[in-house]
Amino acid sequence: QSSPRHLAKLSIYLLPELLLVFTIRAPCSLRSRTASVLCLLLLLAVDSASGLLLRGYGAQPCRANSQLLSSRTSYSVCRLRGGGSGEMVKKTLVTFDIDGTICVQGKGEGGSSEKMMHTLAFNHAFLKVFGVDAHIGEVKHAGSTDQLILLHVLLERGFDKEEVSSKMGEMKEAMIEYAQANKERAGDGLTLLPGVKETLAELSTRDDVLVGLVTGNLEPIAWLKMEALGIKQYFSTPNFGGFGSDYTSGDPTKKAEDRAEMVRIAAKRAAASYEGVEIGDRYHIGDAPPDVWAAEAGGAAAVGVTTGNFGEADLRPFIKGEASVVLKDLSNREEVRRVLGLA
Incomplete structure (x- = not known):
C-alpha cells in the first residue's frame, strides 16, 4: 500500500486540508485580509484540481472535505467582513471639529x-x-x-x-x-481644550463607537495637528472624516452648507471603511454656528461647545433637533456620555 501511486493520491488529498489550516490560522496572526482572500481562492482552485486528479487515478474526492471547505469559507469571509455571525454591528458615529473644539489657537508655545x-x-x-x-x-x-x-x-x-x-x-x-x-511645527500655538483628550481616550476604548474628524482643514494638515497634539491614536483606524480638501461650493457665504456636506462625507467614509458595521446614531461636535447648523443639515445631532469664539447665546438659535445640545466644554465625562447616548 506504499506504492508511489498511492503516495501521490494521498498527497493530493491532504494538500487542500493543509491549505485550509493555513487559510484559517494565518490571517489571525498576520491580520491580513488580502492574504486570507488569496489563500481561500488558492484553496478552491487546489481542491478542484485535486478532485480532477483523484478521479484520474480512479478515486473520488472526500465529500466531507467539500462540506468543511464550504463551512470554513463562509466563516472566513464573514470574519473578513467584520462579523463572526454575518450580522451587521451597529456603532455610534462621533465626529469632531478641530479649531475651537479640540484645540484653541494663538496660545501656548509658538505665540500668536x-x-x-x-x-x-x-x-x-x-x-x-x-x-x-x-x-x-x-x-x-x-x-x-x-x-x-x-x-x-x-x-x-x-x-x-x-x-x-x-x-x-x-x-x-x-x-x-x-x-x-x-x-x-504643527502644534505651535495650539492648546488642547478641557476634557478633549479624556473624552477621546474614553471613546477609543469602546467597541460601539467610531470617532473621526469633520473640519474645514485640509486633510493632511488636520492629521498633522492631531499628531502634534498627541491625540491621533484615539481616532478610529483606518482614519476617516470630512475635510476642507474634499469639497467646496465656491461661495464664501456658504460655509455652513460646505460643512454639512463634509458631515455627510464623513458618514459615507465611515460606512465604507468598516465592513460589517452599520452606522447608528451620529453626533458632530463643534464650536461655531456653522458647525451646529451643518451637523443637523448633514444628518447628525449637533453638540455645540462654547470653547471657541461663540457663546451659548450664539449657538442656541441653530439647535433644532431634540438630540442636539450646547455644552460649556467636554470636561464633564458623565454629561458627555449621556449627550452621546452612551451612558
Missing part, C-alpha cells in the same frame, strides 16, 4: 496665530501661486473652510473668481507642501 504652521501655509500658497503677500486675517473666517478662505482672501484682493477657482488645486498642494515640510 500669525506664526502658526497652518496660518503660514496659507501665506505660502498665496505667495507661490498668485505672487501676493496675503494673510487670512484680511477676512472674517470663523467657521469657514480652507478652500473658502483661500477664495475669500483673493476675491477681496480683486482677483477674478474663475481664475482663483481654476488654481485652487495648486493652492491646496502648496499648503500641504508647506505643512509637510514644517510638520515639526
Whole structure:
C-alpha cells in the first residue's frame, strides 16, 4: 500500500486540508485580509484540481472535505467582513471639529496665530501661486473652510473668481507642501481644550463607537495637528472624516452648507471603511454656528461647545433637533456620555 501511486493520491488529498489550516490560522496572526482572500481562492482552485486528479487515478474526492471547505469559507469571509455571525454591528458615529473644539489657537508655545504652521501655509500658497503677500486675517473666517478662505482672501484682493477657482488645486498642494515640510511645527500655538483628550481616550476604548474628524482643514494638515497634539491614536483606524480638501461650493457665504456636506462625507467614509458595521446614531461636535447648523443639515445631532469664539447665546438659535445640545466644554465625562447616548 506504499506504492508511489498511492503516495501521490494521498498527497493530493491532504494538500487542500493543509491549505485550509493555513487559510484559517494565518490571517489571525498576520491580520491580513488580502492574504486570507488569496489563500481561500488558492484553496478552491487546489481542491478542484485535486478532485480532477483523484478521479484520474480512479478515486473520488472526500465529500466531507467539500462540506468543511464550504463551512470554513463562509466563516472566513464573514470574519473578513467584520462579523463572526454575518450580522451587521451597529456603532455610534462621533465626529469632531478641530479649531475651537479640540484645540484653541494663538496660545501656548509658538505665540500668536500669525506664526502658526497652518496660518503660514496659507501665506505660502498665496505667495507661490498668485505672487501676493496675503494673510487670512484680511477676512472674517470663523467657521469657514480652507478652500473658502483661500477664495475669500483673493476675491477681496480683486482677483477674478474663475481664475482663483481654476488654481485652487495648486493652492491646496502648496499648503500641504508647506505643512509637510514644517510638520515639526504643527502644534505651535495650539492648546488642547478641557476634557478633549479624556473624552477621546474614553471613546477609543469602546467597541460601539467610531470617532473621526469633520473640519474645514485640509486633510493632511488636520492629521498633522492631531499628531502634534498627541491625540491621533484615539481616532478610529483606518482614519476617516470630512475635510476642507474634499469639497467646496465656491461661495464664501456658504460655509455652513460646505460643512454639512463634509458631515455627510464623513458618514459615507465611515460606512465604507468598516465592513460589517452599520452606522447608528451620529453626533458632530463643534464650536461655531456653522458647525451646529451643518451637523443637523448633514444628518447628525449637533453638540455645540462654547470653547471657541461663540457663546451659548450664539449657538442656541441653530439647535433644532431634540438630540442636539450646547455644552460649556467636554470636561464633564458623565454629561458627555449621556449627550452621546452612551451612558
